[in-house]
Amino acid sequence: MPEELPVVEISATDNSDATSDSMTAVPAAPAPRTKRGVPEGLWIHCPGCKATVYKKEVERLLNVCPECQHHFYVSTQKRIEQLLDPDSFEEWFTELRSVDPLGFVDRKSYAVRLVDEQKATGMTEAGTVGRGYLRGRPLVFGTTDSAFIMGSMGSVVGEKLTRAIERATELNLPVVIVSGSGGGARMHEGILSLMQMGKVSAALARFHEAGGLFISVLTNPTMGGVAASFASLGDIILAEPNALVGFAGPRVVRTTIKIELPDDFQTSEFMKKHGFVDRVVHRADLRSEISRVIDYCVR
Numbered sequence: 001m002p003e004e005l006p007v008v009e010i011s012a013t014d015n016s017d018a019t020s021d022s023m024t025a026v027p028a029a030p031a032p033r034t035k036r037g038v039p040e041g042l043w044i045h046c047p048g049c050k051a052t053v054y055k056k057e058v059e060r061l062l063n064v065c066p067e068c069q070h071h072f073y074v075s076t077q078k079r080i081e082q083l084l085d086p087d088s089f090e091e092w093f094t095e096l097r098s099v100d101p102l103g104f105v106d107r108k109s110y111a112v113r114l115v116d117e118q119k120a121t122g123m124t125e126a127g128t129v130g131r132g133y134l135r136g137r138p139l140v141f142g143t144t145d146s147a148f149i150m151g152s153m154g155s156v157v158g159e160k161l162t163r164a165i166e167r168a169t170e171l172n173l174p175v176v177i178v179s180g181s182g183g184g185a186r187m188h189e190g191i192l193s194l195m196q197m198g199k200v201s202a203a204l205a206r207f208h209e210a211g212g213l214f215i216s217v218l219t220n221p222t223m224g225g226v227a228a229s230f231a232s233l234g235d236i237i238l239a240e241p242n243a244l245v246g247f248a249g250p251r252v253v254r255t256t257i258k259i260e261l262p263d264d265f266q267t268s269e270f271m272k273k274h275g276f277v278d279r280v281v282h283r284a285d286l287r288s289e290i291s292r293v294i295d296y297c298v299r
């Protein structure tokens with residue numbers, strides 16, 4: 001599951017986390033036994049520095065921890081608000097819906113899972129595409145969102161991205177895709193999911209031949225078939241700091257090849273060091289960085 005600003009409740013008597021710096025902000029006075037607590041969701045726990053931080057402050061900083069710069073999960077809707085010009089996004093292909101071609105059942109049936117995920121996220125699928133403006137520059141914009149079945153690429157995600165890239169080719173617009181996919185191909189759709197990797201990549205190849213600019217933005221996590229296809233095919237590849245980027249997860253790699261992995265294995269910084277990522281960009285700088293790349297590459 002994505003780390004969606006986990007909410008911690010802090011009662012005045014609870015000082016179990018009192019070693020963290022930010023606890024100075026929490027009333028530490030001897031308190032009555034009754035659980036008073038802070039209104040739900042006021043404080044959140046940062047997995048980066050273990051501090052307890054004020055949620056409003058984190059949100060003001062685009063969901064980044066003020067103490068350690070840990071980048072929290074950002075939903076598709078928030079991502080659009082953060083990156084694109086206000087009210088400039090026009091979503092495309094919203095009518096596409098996944099079907100259940102295999103009658104796949106794990107803990108529940110895929111058909112039921114899809115409905116549950118739609119209810120939980122308010123989205124119809126893990127992928128969102130459309131057209132918008134970034135600092136006045138027109139572009140085709142897409143995301144994959146790890147909140148929806150780990151952001152895995154099923155037929156609909158692949159189809160949306162492919163159509164968006166094809167339309168960008170026709171319209172001669174740059175493409176920016178922000179990836180957040182812990183799962184790669186969506187196993188519930190079997191081979192049909194795997195085929196999306198080739199389909200999106202082929203669309204990108206035609207886009208490239210036509211002289212299009214594709215900026216791929218990797219966020220935590222970008223793994224599996226998403227990392228192994230379009231996310232790695234950017235003309236420019238940007239990554240948010242300390243995002244998990246790779247194919248198989250580190251645990252799988254470690255047990256398979258039986259060696260100790262470096263501490264920073266599969267982070268954005270590691271990927272940059274090894275040439276897979278062009279630049280590691282703080283979320284606060286992403287908007288200006290993308291517009292700069294567009295200005296540099298598009299006449």
Ligand SMILES: [Zn+2]
Nearest residue numbers: 046049065068
């Ligand atoms: Zn932190």
